[in-house]
Amino acid sequence: MRRRLLLFFLPSIYAPASIANEALWNCVQNKDSKEWVCVGEKEPAGKTSAAKVPVDVEPVKGVQPIKDAQPIPTKAVENTQPVVAEPERDAVENTEPPSVPAEKAETKVDAPKLPVNTRADKDTQQVSVEAKPIAQPSADSNLKKTLQTEANRPGWTCDAKAADKNWDCKLVGADPKGQARVIETPESGMSFLTPAFDHNEELTFSNLKSQLKYDPWQNCAAPGGGKPGFVPEKDLREASPLDIDSDYAEIFENEIYSYTGNVEMTRADQRSVSNKATYDTVSETLDLQGSVYYSEDELALHSESASLNLASDQARLREALFISPATPLRGRAKTIYRESSTLSRYKGVAYTSCRPGNQDWVVHATELKMNKISGQGAAKNAWIEFKGTPVFYSPYMSFPIDNRRLSGFLAPSFGNTQRGGLRLETPYYWNIAPNYDVTLRPRYLSNRGAILGGDFRYLTEMTRGSTDLEFMPHDSLRDKARYLGAIKNNTQFTPHINSNMDLNYVSDKDYFSDLGNALSTSTYSSYLLSQANLGYVNTGVSLTGHVDNYQSIDKAITKAGIPYRRLPQVNLNLNHSFKFMPLTTLLDAEYVHYQHDSVVEMTNGQQNDLTPVNAQRTNVKPSISFPLQTASAFLTPKISLQSTQYALSNPSGGLIKLSTGQVVSSSMSRTLPIFSTDSGLYLEKDMNIFNRSYLHTLEPRLFYLYVPNAVQDDIPVFDTAPNDFSFNSMFLENRFSGSDRVGDANQLTAALTTRLIDAKSGREKLKLSVGQISYFQDRKVIYPGYQQTLPGYFPDTDKFSNLVTEFDAGLTDHISFSSGAQWNPHLNRVVRHSAMLHYINEPGEIINMGYRYRKNTIYPELSGTRPYDIIQSDVSAHWPIYNDWSVVGRWTYSLLNNSTQESFFGLEKENCCWRFRVIGRRWINSLTLSQNPNIVNSPTIVDATGISQTGVFFQIELKGLTGIGEKLDKFFEQQIYGYRAPKDD
Structure with missing residues (x-):
């Protein structure tokens, strides 16, 4: 029979528990004769027994079976006889064993101090068939332990009984509904020593893992992986009752409660299973015996015996196996002493962060102490084995156990x-x-x-x-x-x-x-x-x-x-x-x-000391805009007035050289009005492509800019340079950065952007932007040192700017493509082009391929040597190859100079318990340059060959313990598009 005990507001349980199939008693009552039939007794004459009982089963000494049972009184029984409740009628009438366990029914019996609820199972007829007295020792404890572990795997476990040949089926965890159950195969590895955990212990670890709400090692090898989200129930312990189920229960002197056979205790996130449990209400001690399992949100334990003092929050476990999912760590200890809720001591400890079945590294220690108050742990005679080989020993070591x-x-x-x-x-x-x-x-x-x-x-x-x-x-x-x-x-x-x-x-x-x-x-x-x-x-x-x-x-x-x-x-x-x-x-x-x-x-071989031209500059730019906007259109006229004042010291200094070569005055000013109008439309339409809904948009945009010309050749340049020409720079009010130059303009920018958006996810699948500037007058404001002529190219007198296109496509959930190009209408050629293809499948499966081309249009006097031209390829990847090994690297190659600009290549091994990386890198520190006296602020390249350097870097980390070498994750994030460093780094 099943007994159920509810204990309210008890302190936490700190011991593990395991499901066992032994039962001490199995008694049923005939509904007509009211006679009880228990293990070891014969069937009533003329009646069919609910279950056949082997005659060789001995009764437990000191406890006699109840032959003439009387109705159970409402008050508690104050003797040492077992408390037996009447089972449901269906449990007696149904003599055929069901194929699966049926629903449990409950009846309540009052008891002093603690309410006792008893429940009878419809399948109690079969429980006693294999039952043996607890006093009889097991013949093969190792085999029994293995069978118990196998029986506790998630899914259905069925066994044919030797006596009646009926199937005894039990469900652990969720019903697989006919699907095959996956059996984990222990990982093989090279080892020079005896494995720290034997086969049976590895099976127990797998069983402990299955009792947790998530697999601690599920995403450990993936960069950025973490534990799955779940709703913890730790805070509900104080408000939740302690629910105890067992096959048999006894009450001694209204103080000692004894439970035998499949003892299961549950409260909030805590759950323990054992063969036997004894609870003393006076001393508030709980003893668990026989393949004890215990699990909660943050811990899973297994032990053959556990003794807990709930009043003092103390515990003692022997031959214990444990899993801490937060780290995650798993290990074994011969003895665990819990002195208080903050202090624990361990004897004969071995632990690792490797998943069950893998023992690549293990830490051993004769003694281990964990103090939550100080946040510190200490170990004596600690040594580390890696791949079965001792690699480090320390007679004493201390380490933090939290983030302090x-x-x-x-x-x-x-x-x-x-x-x-x-x-x-x-x-x-x-x-x-x-x-x-x-x-x-x-x-x-x-x-x-x-x-x-x-x-x-x-x-x-x-x-x-x-x-x-x-x-x-x-x-x-x-x-x-x-x-x-x-x-x-x-x-x-x-x-x-x-x-x-x-x-x-x-x-x-x-x-x-x-x-x-x-x-x-x-x-x-x-x-x-x-x-x-x-x-x-x-x-x-x-x-x-x-x-x-x-x-x-x-x-x-x-x-x-x-x-x-x-x-x-x-x-x-x-x-x-x-x-x-x-x-x-x-x-x-x-x-x-x-x-x-x-x-x-x-x-000319002579040394000239140049006194710098220092300056004070004041720039004020008030503006007024009139933003007019609707859901599908906008119009923003804007008027600005930019006034700049200079006060120079040593205006005749030779450091600042002007394009005109005249002497700089000590003070100067410039005031210019600026007028711009930005306008655009937003048009959208629903589309269906390949039975998938999309939103298609058209976004035309016009930007007009007018800035009158003002002579600025006498103004020095302190922090100004031409803006790099791109799609976004076409909508700026000044083609120069800084305030030393304000570019004259009378121009209109016309652009069009179209997008294709997935209506279900909201993700942008395609984006294409095209734009060009139409100049209504030549540009007269130039930057000092820039030549204005280049065969076939007239940037300041052209009527049209480069035609700029930018294209981005999310081809699939894993493949994306981005490209940009600039076509010069006067040269009738592409002067800039770039393309990049990204493939990102899993966090560790990344391939990037790119190409970049740029034609020199800044220093045309150097056009013959092409030092400012760029023709470059760029390939980077992080890809798994075999058994947690991955290759990682990047190669940037100059197709113009036929030389490698930068490269690194390496190997990475990463699993749940350790990580190894090694890379070789070649890079260029600097270029060999010289200063052109005619272009003081702009260096002219004499020798484009850089000074290269090589290096080798490696990293090895035992997860949850320590690591040595370089932190390569940040470097990979900078060099490989799409790479994300693991969170634990």
Whole structure:
């Protein structure tokens, strides 16, 4: 018979439990004679028994079967005899065993202190057939354990009984409804030692995994993968009853409750199954015995015995297996002592993050202690085996068990570069205070020497920041000391006032190329920027003060090519929209003080010292616009007035060279009106293509711009350059960036955009944009140093601009294509073209292929050598090949110079428990350039062959434990389109 006990507001259970098929008693009552028939008794004369009982089953000593049962009183029975409730009538009348377990029925019996609910199963007739007294030991415990584990797999498990040849079927988990059950095959691997977990333990781990609400290892190998979402029930424990079911139950002295046979306890997310359970209501102790299983949202356990003190929150488990799905980790311990809810001790521990069936790495320890209060764990005599081979031993180690920071050594990193040689870095983390910490990063380069480095971080209520310092006392190749310093700070004074500071300085231009790891630092940067700002931002108001400075870290950039410092720059932006009419007013005001160092220039073999032309510039641009808009059209006329004032120091300095060559005056000004009108339509239509609904749009757009011509040749250029021509730049009011030049214009931009949108998902499947500018007059405002003539090409006198097209297509859910082209009507040729094809199937299956072409139209005097032309291919991929191994790489190749611009290639092995990556990289640090004295601010390429460098980088990580080597995920994200770093990184 099945017994059910409801215990309200008991503390959490911390022991596991397992389903068993043994029952101590199986008694049924005849509805006519009211006589009970139990295990070991003979059938009543003239009656058909509900189940045939083998005569060799011995009764349990000290407990006699009930022969003449009386009606159960409503009060509890205060003796040691078993409490037996009358089963439902159907349970006695139905002598034929059902093919599957039937619904359970309940009857209630009052009991002191704890309400006891008993339930009888319609299939109790068969339960006693195989039942044996608990006092009789098992003949083959290992086989029994294996059979129990197999029986607990999700799905139907059926067995024919030896006595009556009837099928005994049991359902675990969801009904597969006829579908085949998948049996996991343990992964094979090379091992020099005895496996840490034997076959039976691996089967138990698989059973524990099936009891969780999700598979902890389901998405562990995929970048960005995580556990599936589920609704936790942990918070419902205190408000939920403890529901106990068993085949047999006894009450001793109204204090001790004993349950035997398929004891199942459930409360909220907690569930335990065992062969036997005893609960003492006075001491509040719970003992579980016989293949004990326990599972909850955050834990799954198996043990042969478990003792729990619910009052003191203590527990003791022996020969326990466990799974922690959050990490995920699984392991074994000979003994687990739970001293309190925050302190646990383990003896003879072995654990891993590998999925069941895989034991690539395992950590062993004789003793392990976990303290939730300190957030720290400690292990004694710990050693790590990888692929069955011991690789590390430590007599003592401590580690964090949550996200709190602890002082200690971090994982070392290795690498090798051509200039630095073999690199070894062993960082140490010092947790000074909750809001202060230091990471010391000493590293050694075999070709150059030792570098002392570290960073200090701080955090307050308003401020966060860091300070990085590096110092190399002696570079053996350069025979000098080298250093780096960086300070970053962000402060939020009020909700509207904030400041940012980012200061950087290095001892020489080659610091990063010689001493960096070539992964964390961009190899294409020519300047090291230092800046700071203080700003106020509110609705309709923005006021910002800014200072900056540039340091060249490229030998090809001379002092004359370094941008001007802004000390300071102040910007004021105001905007206001009126609600009673379509009117918007704007004001952009700027004040800048430009500074530059003196420059030494060689002319005809003679040295010339050039005193810089420093300046103060004030630019004010008020504007009024009238935005008129409906659901399908918009029209926005706008009028602006831009006024710029200059005050120059040393106007005759030689650093700034004008196109006219005249002497610059000490003060000058320029005021220009600007008129523009932006208009467009939005037309849409529903379409059906291949039985799929789409929304097709047509979006024509016209943009007219008029700016009168003003002579600006006498104005120096401090921070201005031509905008790169593209589809979006055709709708700007100035073809130059910055305020030193305002381009004259009388032009009309005509563009058309069409889209095809999936009506069901809202995803944009196709997008095509086409546009061109029609010029109504020649452009007279030019940029200093730009030649205006090129055979067959007249950019400032052409009547039409390049015809620009941009095309994007989501061909499938995994394949996308993007392309852009510019066709010059006067040259009758394509001057720019790019195309990129992306295939992204799974997060780790990525292929990108691209092509880029660009014709030189900036420095026509160099058209014969084509140094500014670009003809380039670009291929990148991350693709699995075999058994969790993947290839990863990128190759950028110049078809013009027949040379590789940049490349890296490597292998990656990643599964649920470890990750290994190794790549070889070749890159170019800088180009060999020289300065053209006629184009001071624009370098002329003399030798386009860059200085290449090679390096090898690797990373190995035991998930859930530690790792060594470079963090390659961020590098892959920058280099491979579509790659996403795993969340645990």
